[in-house]
Amino acid sequence: MHKLSMAGVGRLRTVATLTAVLVAACASTTAHPSPLSIRSPTVAASAHPLATLASKALAKRISHTVDDGPTPTTTRPILPVPLAALARATSKRLTKTIYLTFDDGPDPAWTPEIISLLEEYGAHASFFVIGENAKRWPALVEREARDGDTVGDHTWSHPALTNLSDSAVYVELGRDRNLVTTLTGEAPTLWRPPYEAFNTSVVGIASGLRMKMQLWSVDTGDWQLPGTEVIVLRVMAALHNGMVVLLHDGGGYTRSETVAAVAVLIPELEAAGYLLAALPSAGIGR
Numbered sequence: 143m144h145k146l147s148m149a150g151v152g153r154l155r156t157v158a159t160l161t162a163v164l165v166a167a168c169a170s171t172t173a174h175p176s177p178l179s180i181r182s183p184t185v186a187a188s189a190h191p192l193a194t195l196a197s198k199a200l201a202k203r204i205s206h207t208v209d210d211g212p213t214p215t216t217t218r219p220i221l222p223v224p225l226a227a228l229a230r231a232t233s234k235r236l237t238k239t240i241y242l243t244f245d246d247g248p249d250p251a252w253t254p255e256i257i258s259l260l261e262e263y264g265a266h267a268s269f270f271v272i273g274e275n276a277k278r279w280p281a282l283v284e285r286e287a288r289d290g291d292t293v294g295d296h297t298w299s300h301p302a303l304t305n306l307s308d309s310a311v312y313v314e315l316g317r318d319r320n321l322v323t324t325l326t327g328e329a330p331t332l333w334r335p336p337y338e339a340f341n342t343s344v345v346g347i348a349s350g351l352r353m354k355m356q357l358w359s360v361d362t363g364d365w366q367l368p369g370t371e372v373i374v375l376r377v378m379a380a381l382h383n384g385m386v387v388l389l390h391d392g393g394g395y396t397r398s399e400t401v402a403a404v405a406v407l408i409p410e411l412e413a414a415g416y417l418l419a420a421l422p423s424a425g426i427g428r
Contacts, residue, residue, distance in 0.1 A: 236417040238383040242267040246393030248275050248282035253391045255401045263408045265418035266291050270334040273298035273318035280325050287326035292420040295319050295333035302339040311347050331423040332356040356425045358388035364400045365390045373403035
């Protein structure tokens with residue numbers, strides 16, 4: 143496209159910029175079609191406008207090649223300037239808050255994709271990390287903290303804590319807590335029990351480590367791979383101020399549906415007036 147040479151015509155330049163963005167978005171869709179064809183067994187793509195949005199965003203933003211084995215490979219195409227970033231320039235008021243939370247990471251394939259999407263939109267989230275994974279990929283935990291995201295304790299090896307002795311529970315929580323403290327420079331104040339398995343004894347041990355249990359308002363069931371459209375609709379159907387959403391960035395051979403859902407959810411939630419925030423140190427709820 144030729145540059146406009148008329149000095150001082152700011153509005154025309156803005157129009158030209160917006161046109162270039164839209165052209166780039168269309169070109170990205172054509173040049174990087176997604177090899178994934180995610181269809182929900184229960185929700186048809188035409189059942190809700192968000193289903194169509196999910197499919198379009200999947201084609202525009204994410205291109206994955208998923209192996210059958212435990213280690214998937216991913217490629218990230220060059221993305222156009224996000225339209226949400228342009229919308230943000232209109233100073234749209236985000237008067238409500240939502241908390242996206244991710245369990246079982248970090249994972250070298252999926253966690254960077256999620257972090258990049260958050261960075262792209264200037265959004266924040268919370269990551270409840272497994273110690274064994276954090277030890278293998280510490281740079282991802284450091285990146286989460288550096289971005290201003292909350293990093294919480296999700297035990298060292300993801301056991302059902304109610305099946306362990308008190309001393310074993312202490313080691314699982316304490317060892318992960320120590321590593322997160324080392325990587326982020328701050329001790330985690332929140333923890334989340336694997337499999338939602340907890341009792342009075344487990345909660346007491348965590349409290350002794352100065353950590354509060356943080357559960358969730360909505361479980362997307364993304365770990366069951368229900369389809370990107372289903373994950374999006376489960377969030378949007380339950381939408382309310384202060385909602386804590388459970389998602390996963392690790393713990394399975396693929397989290398491509400979760401990544402694609404996040405690519406849809408961030409602009410949709412902002413359009414609905416929601417600020418995507420990291421959990422506060424005191425947590426949300428009781």
